[in-house]
Amino acid sequence: MCGIVGLHLREPSLYPRLGELLTAMLGQVVERGPDSAGVAVYGDPRLTPPGRATLSLLDAGDDLAAVQAALHERLPDAVALTADATTVVHAPVSAAELLAAVGGALPQARVIGTGTDVAVLKGTGHPVDLAVSFGLADVSGWQGVGHTRMATESAVTPEGAHPFSVGADQCLVHNGSFANHATIRRELSAQGMAFDSENDSEVGARFIAHQLAQGADLEKALRMLCERFDGFYTLLVATGDSFAVVRDAIACKPALIAETDGWVAMASEYRALDVLPGIENARIFEPEPEEVYVWQR
Known part of the structure; x- marks a missing residue:
């Protein structure tokens, strides 16, 4: 059980508020993962x-x-x-x-x-405390993703925290569990890919990075992941120009998407969306199983 939040801003006047809004969203999913947290932010003039x-x-x-x-x-x-x-x-x-x-x-x-475009910040401890130590509220930019972790398959370390960013300007956050990640890890290792943690989510991130490097676009890479990976999962993947969500065929892990003219957001719980400006006018829906949703900058 982990918490996912993500925000893709369409309205430039909101860019100065990216960190403020992402901090508020992250604070609403602490109970889903109180042992560590991480964020990836795109377009902050101080960090990138x-x-x-x-x-x-x-x-x-x-x-x-x-x-x-x-x-x-x-x-x-x-x-x-x-x-x-x-x-x-x-x-x-x-x-x-x-x-x-x-x-x-x-x-x-x-x-x-x-x-x-991307800076990745992660650590161990209470997610709200980490957001403060990251200085997240002062960050600006056009896109951000965040994750609160409840470690189940690997140690509580900064290396094991999400997001996993293993390709240029690419980040992945994950709620759930891949059943066959060890098999796919061995396949990727045989092709020369090195891993930094025992986290199954890193395997998913490196699989996507490999597909993108082979020429697939993000939607195709996520469709290929759905074909190869077994388990229960919700994924949010961000790149230098895209924001994408996909769930497994059973779709038992919680996920909601909200969309307005000014932004697109995704979260594990509605209360993380309720902090966003204009949420009362948003189109809110639950992503369908194995359907890839992609928004581009």
Whole structure:
């Protein structure tokens, strides 16, 4: 049992409120996952400035000044920021160049997000406390997803928390359980894919990333996931231009979608949608089993 929230803003005047609204939504699903939490935010000018690649890291080091100094030896224009257990690094270079520089400067760090639009922040503890330590209420942007976790299949660690971001500007949050994830993990590992946790949700994220890398669009990748994965699940997947929801064939895990001219939102419970402006005029519905819903920027 985990909690999912997501918000895709259509109305630019709402962009400054992204973090405020996402914080309020996350606070409504704490009981669904009180041990850890994470968010992915798209388009914040401080975390992901235009023209700069961004990496989100765990285990980069507790001393921000030392992290910054190590990075500056390789990239003088790199900037490092901390948010609870996460360090966000951005620089005016390509994502590949930034990955190489961070790998050399901070070899112990674990990459949990990469791209030009997304920053991933996650940690352990009470989700509301984590939102405060992330500074989430002050974040702006055009899209965000969040997750509160009740760990059932792997340890309570920042690595095991959602979102899982394993492709450029791609994030996945998941409520449920995949029954055959170990088999698919072995298949992906045989193709050279490395994993960062024992979480079954990471297998789903890497499967989707693999399909996208092979040329599938997001809708097709999610349809392929429905064909290959067994279990009970609701997934919310975000990319640099899309926001998508899918449920398994049984659809026993809760999910609601609300849509207005100004935004599209998804949550595990209605009360997480009730905090949004204009909810009284929204079209609210429960996603159908195995139907892929995609909204694009």
